[in-house]
Amino acid sequence: MSFSQIEYGVTDRIATITLKRPERLNAFTFTMRGELVKAFDLADDDDEVRAVVVTGAGRAFCAGADLSGGGDTFSHRDFHGEPGELVAGAPRDGGGTVALRIARSLKPVIGAINGPAVGVGVTMTLPMDIRLAADTAKFGFVFARRGIVTEAASSWFLPRLVGIAQAMEWAATGRVFPASEALAGGLVSRVVPAEELLPAAYALGREIADNTSAVSVAAIRRLMWSGLSASSPWEAHAADSRLMAELGSAPDTVEGVTAFLEKRPAEFPMKVSEDLPGGVPTWPVNPYGG
Numbered sequence: 001m002s003f004s005q006i007e008y009g010v011t012d013r014i015a016t017i018t019l020k021r022p023e024r025l026n027a028f029t030f031t032m033r034g035e036l037v038k039a040f041d042l043a044d045d046d047d048e049v050r051a052v053v054v055t056g057a058g059r060a061f062c063a064g065a066d067l068s069g070g071g072d073t074f075s076h077r078d079f080h081g082e083p084g085e086l087v088a089g090a091p092r093d094g095g096g097t098v099a100l101r102i103a104r105s106l107k108p109v110i111g112a113i114n115g116p117a118v119g120v121g122v123t124m125t126l127p128m129d130i131r132l133a134a135d136t137a138k139f140g141f142v143f144a145r146r147g148i149v150t151e152a153a154s155s156w157f158l159p160r161l162v163g164i165a166q167a168m169e170w171a172a173t174g175r176v177f178p179a180s181e182a183l184a185g186g187l188v189s190r191v192v193p194a195e196e197l198l199p200a201a202y203a204l205g206r207e208i209a210d211n212t213s214a215v216s217v218a219a220i221r222r223l224m225w226s227g228l229s230a231s232s233p234w235e236a237h238a239a240d241s242r243l244m245a246e247l248g249s250a251p252d253t254v255e256g257v258t259a260f261l262e263k264r265p266a267e268f269p270m271k272v273s274e275d276l277p278g279g280v281p282t283w284p285v286n287p288y289g290g
Contacts, residue, residue, distance in 0.1 A: 001042065005032040007057070008039045013050045014205040015043045015107070022058030027066035028120045033094040036124075037101045044106045047271045050209035050217075052105065053201045054128065055112040061137065064119025065095075095120035095152035103127040103153075103225060106218040106272050108208055112201040113137045114194065118176065122187075123150065126157035129221065131187065132201055133179040134194040139187065140176035160228050162186045213252040213268040219243055219280050226281035242279035250275070 001008070007018040017039045019026035043049045056062055102109055102124070111128040118140040125131055141158070143150050150158070150171050158167040166185045170177070179191045192200050208217060223239055230236045247253055252270040259266035 001038065003035045003039070005029060006035045006039060008042060010046065010049055012202075012206065013048055013209040014202060015039075015046070015049045015052045017043075017052060017054045019054075019056045019062050022056075022060070024066060025060035025063035025116065026056045026058070026121070027063050028095065028124075029066050030094060033098055036098045040101050040105055045273065047214070047273050049107055050212075050214055051205035052107050052109045053112055053198070053205055054109060054125075055198065055201070056114050058115070059136075060115040060121075061113045061117040062121025062124070063116055064121050064140075064142065093151040095123055098124050099127050099152040099154070099157070106221070106276070108217055108221060110201045110204055112197050113139075113179075113188065114197055116140075116176075118142055119146075120152055123152035123154040123157075126152070126154055126161060127225075130189055130204060132197060132204075133182060133188040133191050134197045135179055135191050136194050137179040137182070137191075138176050139170075139179070139182050140174065141171045142174045142176070144172060145174035211266075213256060213266075213270065214272050215250075215252055215268075215270045215275050215277070216247070218272050218276055219247070222281045239279070239281060243277055246277040246279050250277075 003020075005019070005021055007016075007020045009016050017036065019032065021027060021029075021032070040052070043052050098120075108130070109128040111125040111131040113125065113131060113133045115134065115136060116138045117125060118138070119142050122139050122141060141150060141154070149155075154171075158171070161167075162170075162185050170185070179188065182188045183191045190200065223236075223243065226239065227236045230239070250270065252268045252275075255268055256266050
């Protein structure tokens, strides 16, 4: 499949999605939205893909929404979409469709934030599992400075990642801050020199691809994210227990234990496309219709 505003490729069982509008600092568009959703569909459908790395072309990760439309950039007065493009009767925000698609990913997602990540450029990274940043990266939840609100379900993701006080400080001020502050606030897990960013992201991807069960990782990812809104540890324990029971005698489990005892690398036979347990928590595509 060919894309015009992103690039998609798979090497050594790692898919790379590159935002590719470097002349516009990879500013987000309706076209880019659709292409990102399709790229994650490709990654999920390919059993050879064990991890996804997302980065930007040129000197930016994503400078936010493309504002070339001027003051009407965020206007939806002429919107006449289908029901599936609505949330509670209002047009779905484009960043949210990407963020929720990433949240539903069956493969772990690593953000390699190589430069400015502002507005939707940072909120789209929140459902990624691991965020690494170049020391030249900058971040900004600038919505209040544009007269709009936090989008892409970031009101759900951001406080859970960094806490309500830090989330409100960044969102209420709308200021742009450096990678060092993102690290201190818990938004990213590591800051590295720019030239080491992609090697570090791929090293993480290879660690996953070379040593783990794809089915286990997919199930763990869903357990972790759904657990953020579990009502109690008892509810989380019930979900854990269902999957432990389903996977306890599965081929990957037998292979994992046997390989450990035999002191050899495991060769996990199960595939996400065919063998994902029925007890894995599922997130709806769009509970508001479509």
